[in-house]
Amino acid sequence: MADIDWNLIKSFVTVAETGSLSAAARKLSASQPTLGRHIGELEQALGVTLFRRGRSGYALTEAGATLFERGKAVSEQASAFSRLALGSVEAIEGTVRIAASEVVAAYVLPDMTARLGIEEPGIEFEIVASNQVENLLRRDADIAIRMVKPAQNELVARKVCDIELCACAAISYLDRRGRPVGPADLVDHPLIGFDRSDEMIRGFTQFGIPVTRSSFRFRADNQVVLWEAVRAGNGIGLGQEPLADRDPLVEKVLPGLPLPSLPVWLAMHRDVRSSVRIRRVADFLHEELKRYSAGTGANSAR
Incomplete structure (x- = not known):
């Protein structure tokens, strides 16, 4: 059997965790057909059926459940490799993925990213608007703005403001x-x-x-x-x-x-904090969120 593309394993793990192609597609910012194709390719490569497909979603078969924990470990190791590689990149260009609550993502971040984009035109932004705690351990986001302090030891969190x-x-x-x-x-x-x-x-x-x-x-x-x-x-x-x-x-x-009051925390994974690009965005957001909370941001007109 040829080596398996780790992206197929990542898709398998995410579908297993979320229970559906649609939820997994949202989490990975991928299309449902792509994930469906990944699952089919992985099942063909392994020679087993991994999921039972039904109206209620995707449920692991016995074989799928057996492979899930091993697949999850492989996915996390691949993500760790990616984080370490990202942490060594020095150029201030590329994509930074930010997770924030619905209100912050809709009404606060766009103004901040617009102004940072003028200063750093090489940076692209992806915003995950969700009130759920994003899994920074698996690189669902590079930076998370959260109203609770993250508990994982692998994450670095700074209290920004209230x-x-x-x-x-x-x-x-x-x-x-x-x-x-x-x-x-x-x-x-x-x-x-x-x-x-x-x-x-x-x-x-x-x-x-x-x-x-x-x-x-x-x-x-x-x-x-x-x-x-x-x-x-x-x-x-x-x-x-x-x-x-x-x-x-x-x-x-x-x-x-x-x-x-709402406590605001800025969090990232320890492995990416040495990335100049991510550090630049995190430091900018830290200062701008403090200004926003104090009513001194760019849009504090009244």
């Missing part, structure tokens, strides 16, 4: 419905919040504000959708204070509301 949260609404909405004077007034306003999480309900209850699921007239689990709902005038929601401060359509309310 981003304050605020209650806010569209100015058009407040002009129409009135501005709440105290927290108790929130029961008279439609709220904007999560659909499948009761985190905000529990938070308001702790403040002594009796809200229920029906109090949240607009519900979604995508944070970009929630922010756009605030801007469009659907009611009162929560947002990042520096984002609200710079938005001419939005006004903060109830400044004394005891909301938590």
